[in-house]
Amino acid sequence: MDAIEVDERDSTWENHHPHFRVYLQERSGDSYSTETVDLFDADVLQAIDWAQRAVASRTDAVWALALVGGDSRALRGLTWLVGMDANDPPSDEHEIDLTARMLGRAVSTIELPSADRWRP
Known part of the structure; x- marks a missing residue:
């Protein structure tokens, strides 16, 4: 990971209502x-x-979280925030690490303060 100080005024828009996509994936053969x-x-x-709760009762399941966005042509795309599609073979060291950490979360959850938990 690299951390580089920037000027916070360099962005031109903000979105306070993000659209997320969760991949809930269970092992099925290979x-x-x-x-x-x-x-x-x-x-x-x-x-x-929400994602952790959704896979809690599933056997051999993982989850990944993406931010859904569009480009200037109105084409939908994903920015992976946590993990990645488990069916995509890792193409570099970063993706190998993402996959390994995602598989590790299948047995250990991320602890969140109660105020940050999803409420149905």
């Missing part, structure tokens, strides 16, 4: 079956909590 769910009206910590 690949993963995938269920995708879009989340609205939540922040990233609530989305993480």
